[in-house]
Amino acid sequence: MKSTIPDTGVPIAPPAGNGGDRQEASLHDEILLRLRDYVVEGNIPNGARVPERQLCEMLGISRTPLREALKVLAAEGLIELLPNRGARVRQLSQRDLEELFDVMAGLESLAGRLACEAITDEEITAIEQLHYEMYGHYLHRDMHGYFQVNQRIHESIVAAARNETLKTAYGNFAGRIRRVRYSANFARKRQRWAEAMREHEAILDALRRRAGSELSDIMFQHLRNKRTAAIEHLTEPQGDATASP
Amino acid sequence: MKSTIPDTGVPIAPPAGNGGDRQEASLHDEILLRLRDYVVEGNIPNGARVPERQLCEMLGISRTPLREALKVLAAEGLIELLPNRGARVRQLSQRDLEELFDVMAGLESLAGRLACEAITDEEITAIEQLHYEMYGHYLHRDMHGYFQVNQRIHESIVAAARNETLKTAYGNFAGRIRRVRYSANFARKRQRWAEAMREHEAILDALRRRAGSELSDIMFQHLRNKRTAAIEHLTEPQGDATASP
DNA sequence: TTAGACTATTTTGCATTCATTTTTTGTCAT
DNA sequence: ATGACAAAAAATGAATGCAAAATAGTCTAA
The missing domain is CATH 1.20.120.530 (GntR ligand-binding domain-like)
Structure with missing residues (x-):
């Protein structure tokens, strides 16, 4: 289907010495790391709901960055997001x-x-x-x-x-x-x-x-x-x- | 209600490659799929900035769901998020x-x-x-x-x-x-x-x-x-x- | 002319607000 | 007491608002 990709003509050669910019330490990443650890360590029972409000208070942030982190964790497969029904720790069959x-x-x-x-x-x-x-x-x-x-x-x-x-x-x-x-x-x-x-x-x-x-x-x-x-x-x-x- | 998404001409890919096994159809997932395809197809030059505002207009949504999608794409390695400096299509060395x-x-x-x-x-x-x-x-x-x-x-x-x-x-x-x-x-x-x-x-x-x-x-x-x-x-x-x- | 500094505009990050949807609670009838 | 229904409460998804940061733009001075 998407095999016919319009070629943009962008040169392929990488700008050689791209000595990667190493920025980090964004607040959001902090949240992500903490939340991931929190889940991986098993602090939330299997298949249990992950109430946003509660986590917000726990982490001292508003819902926006938390929800961003949840989306990422869902993409990683650690949790699953049920539409309108919140996040649950993913139950592994x-x-x-x-x-x-x-x-x-x-x-x-x-x-x-x-x-x-x-x-x-x-x-x-x-x-x-x-x-x-x-x-x-x-x-x-x-x-x-x-x-x-x-x-x-x-x-x-x-x-x-x-x-x-x-x-x-x-x-x-x-x-x-x-x-x-x-x-x-x-x-x-x-x-x-x-x-x-x-x-x-x-x-x-x-x-x-x-x-x-x-x-x-x-x-x-x-x-x-x-x-x-x-x-x-x-x-x-x-x-x-x-x-x- | 902003539930009606103006068609921007970007084809909405079917549940493509994603190992789809779950029920979804959340609006956010829709955005994610479209945006991912958009990037994978190479519609944005390598290393180019991805202005949120512009994408929002293109997709007809507000910044919140877009930013969530961007975080996920960043986690997938397709783009990179520079703190306070927006998203760029990841330049592969x-x-x-x-x-x-x-x-x-x-x-x-x-x-x-x-x-x-x-x-x-x-x-x-x-x-x-x-x-x-x-x-x-x-x-x-x-x-x-x-x-x-x-x-x-x-x-x-x-x-x-x-x-x-x-x-x-x-x-x-x-x-x-x-x-x-x-x-x-x-x-x-x-x-x-x-x-x-x-x-x-x-x-x-x-x-x-x-x-x-x-x-x-x-x-x-x-x-x-x-x-x-x-x-x-x-x-x-x-x-x-x-x-x- | 160019380099630098200072201001204005845009953009980003996060909080807050609003409209639905879901869940809980409370009441009533069987 | 149990089940059903309705209203209240809470939670979710998304939009908007606001302060901080970054970028663009302009002006001044060497």
């Missing part, structure tokens, strides 16, 4: 989660591939450090510490990909998933946990060899397995207390 | 383009992998049809037709991935790139063109065999090569009629 995990898998897969092109020995060493640290948590059954370091490892790989666009998108999708507490009974699934450790070793190995294509595969599978474990947890969530509002 | 292409490569790579898990024989047949159609365009040196069909092939693969989240993200990034005219002298690079055809054959082959991991690799490489060709074009734009049609 199981299918939504599966899709999100798969997209994350794709992004991490890409990150691994790109990382192999540009990662330095020092960065690999740093990741190895994290890996051993994580192994320690694993041995001590310290799930919280484990997940924390695990996340840092994945973020390090994304960072090594040298792609800000990817990094941003990754952060966005990660935020969407973060609302969901799925790590809870990971501790009980010792088998999956051990498997994850082995996968991480394979990741490190491929990273050391800069085997991009291979790492890409491994990362995808790793995330796929994570997805399976997470969904399993959700479908049989018998008794444990991480569903913290 | 060469690095930005490289990053975007790589992210697209990652998404298509993922799409290929997922497609292999779920694609039906009928869908493959349809893609084969498109492939032959595209081959015809190739033989006739019909670049426009070629690109059109090429895009439909890629979209078909994304659709076959059965992942609305991926589809939406894909559409988003595709929109960002679409502003850039890079296809122009592709016709002259006969070598690259032929190469692209071969890659597409490899894609089809892997798809038929449902070789997900393999297809993932091929798709990434295919997009990587596309990126190289595109960037090459941008860096050496020595006089050719990119603005001809």
Whole structure:
């Protein structure tokens, strides 16, 4: 349909040294960040209404900038805006989660591939450090510490990909998933946990060899397995207390 | 009541690429769609200011809903909002383009992998049809037709991935790139063109065999090569009629 | 003539206001 | 007591108003 785009004749060559203007610190962005964190951190129950008035008071602003922020959050997929019925925290169906995990898998897969092109020995060493640290948590059954370091490892790989666009998108999708507490009974699934450790070793190995294509595969599978474990947890969530509002 | 929007001549796009699954028809969403298309179609020169007032008149609305839409477009990366200095169509540096292409490569790579898990024989047949159609365009040196069909092939693969989240993200990034005219002298690079055809054959082959991991690799490489060709074009734009049609 | 400074106009950011729509509340009849 | 209906209250979507900032424009001085 829109393939017939009238050519405007605007020259394509970029004005070379466009050393991007870095302005920031607008009040509106401040609101956006705070609100996004507020939602991602899970301060609002799943599917609950997000009353504008209340948030306005909480943030000490009028409705206009708040509503702008809400539109953005809706575009990001964190909340949904029902016409005339206000904003609700987006309720993720199981299918939504599966899709999100798969997209994350794709992004991490890409990150691994790109990382192999540009990662330095020092960065690999740093990741190895994290890996051993994580192994320690694993041995001590310290799930919280484990997940924390695990996340840092994945973020390090994304960072090594040298792609800000990817990094941003990754952060966005990660935020969407973060609302969901799925790590809870990971501790009980010792088998999956051990498997994850082995996968991480394979990741490190491929990273050391800069085997991009291979790492890409491994990362995808790793995330796929994570997805399976997470969904399993959700479908049989018998008794444990991480569903913290 | 300002509910009647004067038609400005800007075509209201159908629920385009947006992974539409929700009920909407809010006036604001309408504005968002129109404005997004307006920008993606390249109606505003690169880096040019986008005066609110003017757009308001063009769309026949007040500034409030327009500004909301602008915030969203900024979040999508199509425009940038300079504090107190209004909105500009985002100027993509060469690095930005490289990053975007790589992210697209990652998404298509993922799409290929997922497609292999779920694609039906009928869908493959349809893609084969498109492939032959595209081959015809190739033989006739019909670049426009070629690109059109090429895009439909890629979209078909994304659709076959059965992942609305991926589809939406894909559409988003595709929109960002679409502003850039890079296809122009592709016709002259006969070598690259032929190469692209071969890659597409490899894609089809892997798809038929449902070789997900393999297809993932091929798709990434295919997009990587596309990126190289595109960037090459941008860096050496020595006089050719990119603005001809 | 040009550079600089000062003023006027425009533009932006946010608050406030207004008209609907939705939701709640209150009353009444069955 | 329960359900239905109506009115009140609240919330939402959009327009307008206003102060601050930026841009354009003009005038002066070197």
